[in-house]
Amino acid sequence: MTDISYVQHDKEARFGDYIALLKPRVMSLVVFTAFVGLVVAPDPVHPFVGFVAILFIALGGGASGALNMWYDADIDRIMRRTQSRPIPEGRISEREALAFGLVLSGISCVMLALATNIFSGLFLAFTIFFYVVIYTMWLKRATPQNIVIGGAAGAFPPMIGWAVSTGGISVESVAMFLLVFLWTPPHFWSLALFMKADYDEAKVPMLTSTHGRRVTRKNVLVYTLVLAPLAVATGFTSIGGPLYLATAIVMNALFIKGAIAIYSRTEVQAEADKYAVEKRFFYFSLIYLFAHFAALLAEAGLSHIGLGVW
Amino acid sequence: MAITRDSDLHIRRFSRNAGLGLVLLAFVGIVFGLTIAKVERGDKMEAYDHQPRTSVLPPAPADPAKEGTAQ
Structure with a gap:
């Protein structure tokens, strides 16, 4: 056979x-x-x-x-x-x-x-x-x-x-949406700054190649500045609380500091230290998002055992 | 030793078939678990079944005029 x-x-x-x-x-x-x-x-x-x-x-x-x-x-x-x-x-x-x-x-x-x-x-x-x-x-x-x-x-x-x-949508769920939505651009573009990916060959328009690295740095800062007040304001909704608020204030202060550092660097400076600032900002962005959602989870846990503040 | 030799195709696809088998078993488990969860919660278990039944009809609206005459 x-x-x-x-x-x-x-x-x-x-x-x-x-x-x-x-x-x-x-x-x-x-x-x-x-x-x-x-x-x-x-x-x-x-x-x-x-x-x-x-x-x-x-x-x-x-x-x-x-x-x-x-x-x-x-x-x-x-x-x-x-x-x-x-x-x-x-x-x-x-x-x-x-x-x-x-x-x-x-x-x-x-x-x-x-x-x-x-x-x-x-x-x-x-x-x-x-x-x-x-x-x-x-x-x-x-x-x-x-x-x-x-x-x-x-x-x-x-x-x-x-x-x-x-079974529906409310202010709190929109706040969580905005948190991830506005976090994505600074997170990804900081990666794009130090990962020389081959998007050009694939003809996918990436901000770093269509508008240059200077504009990308500016975009990281702008999105971070829009994100920060919204991330902190989420603390005043029903899912927030003092713990979340404290986390958000610390995290966003650090995030803005990092975004300003990225914005104020030139490519020559970045090349000199092998994009250390951009890499640190990118890894911090992962901690940033995790910390916010972990804090929301903690607030839910606290209010479940009767320690919720608002 | 087995009497028949396994087809080469069956040997190569074993991991795939075993994986799919486990996924299907898990799916059965999920549907069963959901049934238990919903029964525990006391959800409505009856739905429209091509025949009107009093148990699934919405409660008739109270008619104050009729209520008066019935007594």
């Missing part, structure tokens, strides 16, 4: 390749912020329902990651950072990634709607649509402000978490 094995064996997709399509690292941010959004919301959620909700929000985020890799396969083949993804490596075909992303999008939205409420399911569907159609297909390749638009997609999960509990 002859074997019809014309498939290249070393390129066959393994289970891990499908996991890689879901962008697990992005998913961890989605899980964390959606969890905080759900826990700080006023209406209690059954623990198992909450767990399932976070799971399907994460799956929806993963599905949009797979759809993003389907659409951006041409870019991913060119850029060194993304060449080892499953589609450029030829382990998963583009059609298969598209089908995988669409099916998981459907499952996650329907399951979230059934497990919690219709509004949350629709909100998740909108988030996937926003990330895949508005960001990936439309604006990513059209404007150097693409990071800002992509940031909006990444900022929806805490709002969905809130919607799982309350």
